Amino acid sequence: MATYSTNEFRGGLKIMIDGDPCSIIENEFVKPGKGQAFNRVKIRNLKTGRVLEKTYKSGESVEAADVVDTNMQYLYNDGDAWYFMHPESFEQVGADESAVGDALQWLKEQDMCVVTLWNDVPIAITPPNHVTLTIVETDPGVRGDTASGGTKPAKCETGAVVKVPLFLEEGDIIKVDTRTGEYLGRAKE
């Protein structure tokens, strides 16, 4: 079992806490001049996404989490799992609903995503920062209105609902920032 000592703690290090893989966001060394030393860390649970704090006794060993982020191509969904393929090894993995989480609404076949693997099993999917999607459902466009600044909801092919300018129509292709869900502009296929 690989372990880390608290003096190796730094942002991005992956450790096991209460059976879950976690990533260190921030590490603070706390020590009274004459007293016991501690490492107070802020961590993100990679399975739930929750951020929490924990204190270790300095010098303590903590189990390392075998977590790697891999760029993989999204292939398809078979009803139970979402399949991703490594672009070089062609190795495929299936991610379940809890791993896909909020990424679901952005997943478009062929797109490259970051698949977080824990002991080779996907635990989280991060979609590309920018995706190009086709509008499949929205109110009819207001012709020529490119300046009023008004928006309307538009449903995209992946299921995401994005606020778009009034002049856009069904079938239009748009670019969206998946981190904020914001419309960035029109795109050409």
Place this chain on the structure above:
Amino acid sequence: MTLNWQPSASLAMLKSRARLLQQTRSFFYERHVLEVETPILSTTGSTEIHLDQFTVNDPVDRSTYYLITSPELAMKRLLAAGSGDIFQLTKVFRAGEKGKNHQPEFSMLEWYRLGFDLNALMEEVEQLFNLLLDERLTLAPTRITYANAFKHYLSIDPFTATQQELTECFADKTKTQPPVLDNRQDYLDLLMSHLIEPQFEPGGLTFVTHYPAEQASLARINPKDPRVAERFEVFAGGLELANGFYELTDFDEQRSRILVENSYRIATNKPEITVDKKFLAALEAGLPDCSGVAVGFDRLVMLVTGKQNITEVISFAND
């Protein structure tokens, strides 16, 4: 590749630092406190259980030295030799200590006053800090006993609470389980450093007094209440600035504390320290009645210049 060779502190910072060093020296020179220098390379070390020491090998004669964690023992030998009031600005070294308020090598201001009790020394600390910190302190200093700090901020009595109650208090306040620690005092350190100190007023000094006797270190035990030591600490907000003692002068008690600390080190797989027998001999010959205090000088500079990271006040910090 360009290596970042630039200092970690700005040149303006180094000027502020120089001014503070000068003001500190003037403060003591005006009061006729003698400036001294004692070795930082020493064949003997400090047995304090929570201080890890660097050791240095002499490649020529193959002897081993310690880098001092504090100049205390040598300064007390000067006091026993009749130096009178003394102060020192020196580098000290503590292994494994690195963080926004810690560096493995840092500057310490330490001074001793003959015939001063803790109140007199706390007043002098206040005078020096007021001089150096100038307008940074907007609130009057407060004094609180260790027990009252626990009662006030955590509603728990540090002298009577069981280890179980201390861990439950931490779990209750932080909603996380505390780490497994070696003894009850370490849990008190956990609560003090995580839940009490951060609540001290940032605009003024907080003096914490009457530390538990188990945390006496080199301070005397209070003659009226053997549960507490004649020790104080000074904080600005949660930042620990200084630690002071009404100095233990009793040779037998000091020797037995050192022996206990070394056995504890052995029991917890820490290196046994070569004891400073000359320090004990000096104590046996007679240390005058005195109080002394050590100040983390870099942290004072941080406070004066409003910096949040110690590396910004040191010319070339360890990163």
